[in-house]
Amino acid sequence: MPTAEYFAKSPPFPSGIELIDLPQISLASLRKNTASEAERLYKASREWGFFLLRLDTGAKASDGGDSALLKDAETMFELAEELFSLDQETLDKFAYDAPRDITGYKAMGKLKTDDGKTDHMHLYSINQDDMLGNRPRRTNAPPLEAHRTEIQSFIQNAHAALRTIFDILDTHLGLTRGTLSALCPLDQQSETSVRLLSSPAQYSPEPDRISLGGHTDIGAITLLFNVVGGLQILPAGRENVAANWRYIKPEPGCAVVNIGDTLVEWTGGLLRSSLHRVVTAPGEQGGVTRRSVAYLVRPANSGSMRRLKGGRIPPVGDGDEEETRSVNEWAAWRSRQVMLGQLKPQTRGGADL
Numbered sequence: 001m002p003t004a005e006y007f008a009k010s011p012p013f014p015s016g017i018e019l020i021d022l023p024q025i026s027l028a029s030l031r032k033n034t035a036s037e038a039e040r041l042y043k044a045s046r047e048w049g050f051f052l053l054r055l056d057t058g059a060k061a062s063d064g065g066d067s068a069l070l071k072d073a074e075t076m077f078e079l080a081e082e083l084f085s086l087d088q089e090t091l092d093k094f095a096y097d098a099p100r101d102i103t104g105y106k107a108m109g110k111l112k113t114d115d116g117k118t119d120h121m122h123l124y125s126i127n128q129d130d131m132l133g134n135r136p137r138r139t140n141a142p143p144l145e146a147h148r149t150e151i152q153s154f155i156q157n158a159h160a161a162l163r164t165i166f167d168i169l170d171t172h173l174g175l176t177r178g179t180l181s182a183l184c185p186l187d188q189q190s191e192t193s194v195r196l197l198s199s200p201a202q203y204s205p206e207p208d209r210i211s212l213g214g215h216t217d218i219g220a221i222t223l224l225f226n227v228v229g230g231l232q233i234l235p236a237g238r239e240n241v242a243a244n245w246r247y248i249k250p251e252p253g254c255a256v257v258n259i260g261d262t263l264v265e266w267t268g269g270l271l272r273s274s275l276h277r278v279v280t281a282p283g284e285q286g287g288v289t290r291r292s293v294a295y296l297v298r299p300a301n302s303g304s305m306r307r308l309k310g311g312r313i314p315p316v317g318d319g320d321e322e323e324t325r326s327v328n329e330w331a332a333w334r335s336r337q338v339m340l341g342q343l344k345p346q347t348r349g350g351a352d353l
C-alpha cells in the first residue's frame with residue numbers, strides 16, 4: 001500500500017472492527033537473510049495464504065527496502081484515478097472478452113456475487129507481455145498508453161520483490177533456489193497482469209454489499225496495494241456466512257501478498273490460497289471511491305500444472321490423480337467450471353490454523 005501521506009487523503013479505517021491480524025514481513029529483513037523473518041513468511045503462506053509485506057523499512061536500496069516500488073504503486077493509483085474518470089462510452093471501447101481474453105476493461109455490474117447480486121467494481125487488466133514487448137502491442141485506453149514507462153517500472157519492481165519471496169519459499173519447500181522464479185519469468189509469455197480496480201463511492205453505504213465476489217487467485221502469487229478497507233478473508237475451515245468473514249486493515253508502507261491456486265497445485269497443497277472478497281469499506285471509508293492495484297503473477301504459458309518434485313513436497317500418492325494439464329488448459333478449465341457454477345471457489349491447501 002502506498003505511503004502514509006497517500007493514506008492521509010482518505011478517511012481513517014475505523015477502530016473496533018474485527019480484523020485478521022496478518023503478520024507483517026519486512027522485505028529489508030528478507031533481503032538480509034534474516035532466518036526468523038523467512039520462517040514467518042513460510043508459516044503465513046501455509047496458515048493464511050496471506051501476509052503484509054513491509055516495503056518502507058530500509059528505504060535506501062542498499063538497506064533492502066523498496067521505496068521505489070511504493071512510489072510506483074502510488075503512480076498506479078493516480079493512473080487508476082485518471083483511467084476510471086473516463087466516460088463510460090470510452091471505457092467500453094476497451095471491454096474485455098472473457099473468458100477467452102481477460103485483458104481490458106470489465107464494466108461494473110458484469111459479475112455475479114456470492115449473494116446473487118452484481119459486483120460494484122470497475123476493473124482493468126493490463127497484460128504484462130504487452131507492456132514488456134513480449135508480444136505484439138495492443139491498444140489500451142489512452143491514459144495507459146501514455147504511461148507505459150511507469151507501468152513497466154511498476155512491473156519490474158513488483159516482480160523483483162516477488163522474486164525475493166519465491167527464493168524464500170524455494171528454500172523452505174526444499175527446492176533448488178530459483179525454481180519458482182524460473183517458472184514465472186518476465187521474458188516469456190504468460191497471462192501475468194497489472195489490474196487496476198475502482199469501486200465508486202456509495203452515497204448511503206450498504207455495509208454488507210459485496211463489491212467483488214469471493215474468489216481465490218488462479219495464478220502463482222499476487223502483490224496487492226490498497227488504501228481504503230473492504231478486503232476480507234474467510235478464515236480456513238469456516239463456513240461461508242457473512243459473520244465469519246474478516247477484514248484486512250490496509251497498512252501504510254505495506255503491500256498485501258497472497259498465494260494463488262497454482263502454488264497450491266505445484267506444492268501438493270503445502271501452501272494455502274485463501275478465499276477473499278471485497279465489500280463496502282467500513283465506516284466513513286464507505287463514502288469514498290475505493291481504488292486498488294494488483295500485480296497478479298501467472299506462470300509462463302509454456303509451463304505445466306504438475307506437482308513439483310523434491311524437498312518437502314509430498315509425492316503424488318497411489319490414490320491421487322496427477323495434474324498433467326498445461327497452464328493454459330488448466331486455467332481455461334477452471335474458469336469454465338467457475339462460470340458454469342460447477343466449482344465453487346474455496347480456500348485450498350495449507351496447514352491447520
Ligand SMILES: O=C(O)CCC(=O)C(=O)O
Pocket residue numbers: 195197212217224226231276277278291292293294
Ligand atoms: O481490491 C482488492 O483489494 C482485492 C482485489 C482482488 O482480490 C483481485 O483483483 O484479485
Ligand SMILES: [Fe+2]
Pocket residue numbers: 215216217276
Ligand atoms: Fe484476488
